[in-house]
Amino acid sequence: MTIYTTFGFWPAVLSTLLVLYASVMPSPLSLLRRLLSRAETTYHHSPNGTIKLRLKDQSEGTTRLVDFSKFVSNLLPSCNLNPILFNGHLQTIWTVAKPGDNVPIYYKRRIFDQEDQGYAGSFAVDFVVDPYDEAEARAKATAETSSLAEDGGERDTGLPPRTTYLADAEWKVLDQGDSESITPMLVVLHGLSGGSHEIYLRHVLYPLVYPSDSSPTRQKWEACVINSRGCAGSKITSNILYNARATWDVRQVVRWLKERYPKRPLFGVGFSLGANILTNYLGEEGSQCPLQAALIISSPFNLEAASLSLQSTFVGLNIYSRAMGSNMKKLIDRHSREITQNTKVDVEAVKKITYLHEFDREIQCPTWGYPTEGAYYRDASSTDSLLAIRIPFLCISALDDPVNILLFLSSSIWCFGQAV
Structure with missing residues (x-):
């Protein structure tokens, strides 16, 4: 909230x-x-009112x-x-x-090839599954999986904890789908340079995918996490990374889910940069959006305002922006061969990156054709997308979030939706 x-x-x-x-x-x-x-x-919402939800009284x-x-x-x-x-x-x-990691979420991974050649490359989707023995599951995946598309079939051993690949037989069952399944499903997007392993993401998923007997409904949800390219131990297989309005991988996964599981209600959840991406996706889809509703948490909304805010204080610049810039630079270092295939990227300038806005200047701008990072921020911000959303949409932000500084907002929770 x-x-x-x-x-x-x-x-x-x-x-x-x-x-x-x-x-x-x-x-x-x-x-x-x-x-x-x-x-x-x-709480803040449209002054014209919000949509009406049809609720069932079970009793x-x-x-x-x-x-x-x-x-x-x-x-x-x-x-x-x-x-x-x-x-x-x-x-x-x-x-x-804080010590301890007591929120175990288990995943099986599948590598998708992007169908739109304008955004060529592969990306990893982690599907939540029931708990399993990690050593046994990894051995099974290695022995039975022949279709790992990453890096020409090379198997990545640097996966996060409790994550392994889907064996071919497991993927066949998942890809066949279920035309009668009505189990609700979450499509989740993580934050900048994060992944399905992030603690904040697992805390949100856990009570839904592993409900206890004391849960109000005991309804078990399905869920998948779309990892941004190169994140969570995945490999970048082209010179196309991701950016703050990288909606193409999300669109492909949602379309795939609707084709295989047409009766499942799908819901979107996005955190931080993933929240910005999800908001842009919802705006692009408009009234044709396949999702039933969406929740975003700690979205930057206005990327230019957020970047200027970080740069305006010592803590913002030298702790938060430096940390995020360092994380993105590590991602580039791990995939330097693929990223530097883009001849517009200045390799020497990339080596000098310290802050997040420098990463955007040296990587995102030449990759996507923006003249400055400010132009990139203005184009990729999700503020304008808000008005095009036509599904129930809840935004949760903390006003004292040191990273997500909402200069242009005077609100805490925004509820959007076309009034009826």
């Missing part, structure tokens, strides 16, 4: 002391701690229409943050530094 925290310095110090003290004291202090950890959540067997914005505000719980993590910087650091 979109979060706005009101912590100042002394309230943060007080709340930290209370957290430590409450660990040995009775419940009143625990209550006070919860009050201090409460964050403000605000009475009836249906009723509910306004989308009211449905969201009634559904989301109050936001209670850890008072020790009193700003966006600490929350961001904690997601990286």
Whole structure:
């Protein structure tokens, strides 16, 4: 949900002391701690109203229409943050530094060849499956898989944990589809240089793909993650990388799913850069969009504003932009042979990349024909795509997110949809 925290310095110090003290004291202090950890959540939607959702009443067997914005505000719980993590910087650091990895999602991977030769290359799609023995599954995939298209059939051993390839027999079953399946399915896009292994993504997937007996509906969902080219241990097989409006791989996967599983309701989820890509896809599809609804989390929306914001502060430039630039440069280094096939890319300039905007200047601009990174940002931003979306669409953002600085937004949660 979109979060706005009101912590100042002394309230943060007080709340930290209370957290430590409450660990040995009775419940009143625990209550006070919860009050201090409460964050403000605000909702914004089209002033012309939002679409009506048709909800089923399982007990009475009836249906009723509910306004989308009211449905969201009634559904989301109050936001209670850890008072020790009193700003966006600490929350961001904690997601990286906290010990343990107790959200195991298991995947089987398939390599798709892009059908549109204007965007030639291959990309990896990870399908969520039931838990399996990793060593046994990898051995089976190696022995039985002859159709790995990556890098001329070369098998990539650098896959993320709990991920292996679909064996030929497994892929045959998946590719045949099921014309009667009505199981809901998520199509997920990760953030910049991330992948299906990212902890934030797995936290969202886990209760849906592995529901517990205590789940409200116990409805098991299917899900797949579309990895951006070169991410999550995949290989780049052409000189075409991906960018902030790289909707072509998403479009192919969604079309494939609708052809094989025509009765399945499909839902999109995007994080960060993947949220921007998904928003652009929804806008391009408009009223013909095959997805039933979509959720985006921490979208930059206005890439130019976000980039200028990062460059305007010491922390933004030298911590966040530097880290993201470093991650993208590592991706390029791993696939330098393919990327440098583009003669417009200045190899020496690429070696000097430090910040994210420098990566966009030296890689994205020559690859896609933009004169400057500003021109790229303005063209790839998803702000204009918002008005063309014609399905239920929920955006969740934190106003104190240090990376996703929404300069042009005054809202926290946006609910879009054509009014009826």
